[in-house]
Amino acid sequence: PVWDGRRLTELRMGQPLPEPDFTAQVLPAASLPDLDPLEVLRLRRLLEERGSSLAALPDLELLFALGLLERVEGEERPTVAGLLLAGTPLALRRLLPQAEVSYYYHEGEEGYRFREDLLRPIPALLERLRDLIQARNRVRYLTVGLFRIEIWDFDQEVYREALLNALVHRDWQSLDAIQVHHHRDRLEVSNPGGFPPGITPENVLRHPPKRRNPRLAEALYRLGYVERAGSGVDKMYRLLLKHGKEPPEYRLYPEALTLVLYNPELDEAFVRELAEAQERLGAFSLDHLIAVAHLRRVGEASLEELSRALQLPEEASRRVLARMERMGLVRREGGRYHLARKDPLAERALALLEVPRRRLEVERALGLSRKGALSLLGRLIREGRVERLGRGAATRYRRR
Structure with missing residues (x-):
């Protein structure tokens, strides 16, 4: 025993x-x-x-x-x-000395603009890291019905979970430090030591929790920092996906692990549509959020592809998708799944693109900014509903 x-x-x-x-x-x-x-x-x-x-x-x-x-x-x-x-x-x-955490702020891909090395007890460390990140963290507001949604570049609860995961699961016998790299389009948290045995990037969402440092994890649980049930990964997924962001990415190296939180361009139409759908149908389960977010990114997917995104067996994924079909969230055509979206802006764009149009024509007809038009056209291309013709100044867009 x-x-x-x-x-x-x-x-x-x-x-x-x-x-x-x-x-x-x-x-x-x-x-x-x-x-x-x-x-x-x-x-x-x-x-x-x-x-x-x-x-x-x-x-x-x-x-x-x-x-x-x-x-x-x-x-x-x-x-x-x-x-x-x-x-x-x-x-x-x-x-x-390995308890040190190094914070870097990058304005471009080469070098860094600011660095601070922190060697403090974990509660004081988390407070200082919060101050450093929040000082460079933008927030936008989106009104949906009677509610106003705050959408940060990096949600405070999400990056707090990422930092706690690094502290709880790192290899404390390694003399390497945790590193936090803050870019405008992503936040990377790297810690010495990989996943505990049996856990991989492909099953991290579903695998029963395994803690490398139970004494530290138990103390942090009693202090209110972490959940004993190991729900931190679930929380990160949920908060990211409901604001139209990508799920966390895990990069596994022989002796280290990096968690990447992305900050893509805000798709206001999608976030508003998602919020309105949850007002009508009730809060979505995490499975529903993952499937919707994946289909939004890729346009269409097979059962096998969605099973990988959900980290579920195909039979369990089929049940999730069948329920989503009944809710009117997805549709299945020829063995592939698509979002069943009611998107007036997209429908207007598709009607406009019955004949090839330049981006500037789309901007003027729909009253969009250049960035907004590019975002909409890019999404319609990913969803397989629009194709791009030509290159450079001769580029035109046409409905498929």
């Missing part, structure tokens, strides 16, 4: 031993003065905000309850999780 942190569990024959939890260990040189009383007070405030009974405990009892202290040979000493959540700057520099 193996102790998993809560109970003894039996290992099956041939099953590998679980990786030891580095964040539960006590480093030989770590001692109680390595914890910052002000950071301990910050943890208490977080628990008070959640209404947790732990907030009433004395400091030492509180730290033991969170798994941030262990008693070693009669002496209270911090665990690695304790140092990561409440360590002094000096202790982190001396004992855990």
Whole structure:
């Protein structure tokens, strides 16, 4: 039997031993003065905000309850999780220099405009990263009925989940730092260590949660930062897709993992249409959002292609799509699925393009900006409803 942190569990024959939890260990040189009383007070405030009974405990009892202290040979000493959540700057520099996070802001593809290296306990680290990202984060407002929707370049809840995933799942024994690269069109969060065994970019949405650092994850759960059920990936998908953005992309390297959050050009018509559809039909499930977003990007797809996007077996995907057909969200033609969209602007464009037209003609007839016309024409081309003829100044667009 193996102790998993809560109970003894039996290992099956041939099953590998679980990786030891580095964040539960006590480093030989770590001692109680390595914890910052002000950071301990910050943890208490977080628990008070959640209404947790732990907030009433004395400091030492509180730290033991969170798994941030262990008693070693009669002496209270911090665990690695304790140092990561409440360590002094000096202790982190001396004992855990890999806790540093480097933030880069890029205005172009070459070099960076601004850099800041952060070596702070996780709560203070997350606050500073939020300030750095928000200072360069644009917001647009979209009115749908009586409601106003805020659409940020990078939603604060989404990038917070991305940062927490990197902190919780990274390999803390690696001396490499987490890196955050902030571009105008994407945010990249890279951490040492790949996925836990068995998890891949192709199944990350459906695989049962596996935590590389259970002690740190449990403390962050009690403090309200993460969900115990491992719903962070679901949350990122949902928040991105409902605002017309792309799902997160995972890039796996031999010793590192990069999560990319894209910031495409806002498609106001699509976001408004999606919001209005949910007002009529009720909130969409995550499966519905994934299927709609995928079909919007590619125009049409087979069951096999949609199964890969949904990360579901084909039979389960078929049931999802059948329900979406009954809801009037998709239609099936010749074994391929399309969005069943009611898009007055697109219908006007298609009527206009019964004969070949220049982009400028489309702009003037529909009252669109250059960017808006290009976005609409690009979507209609991806959906297979419009074709582009010629090149350069001779380019014309025609309905298929």
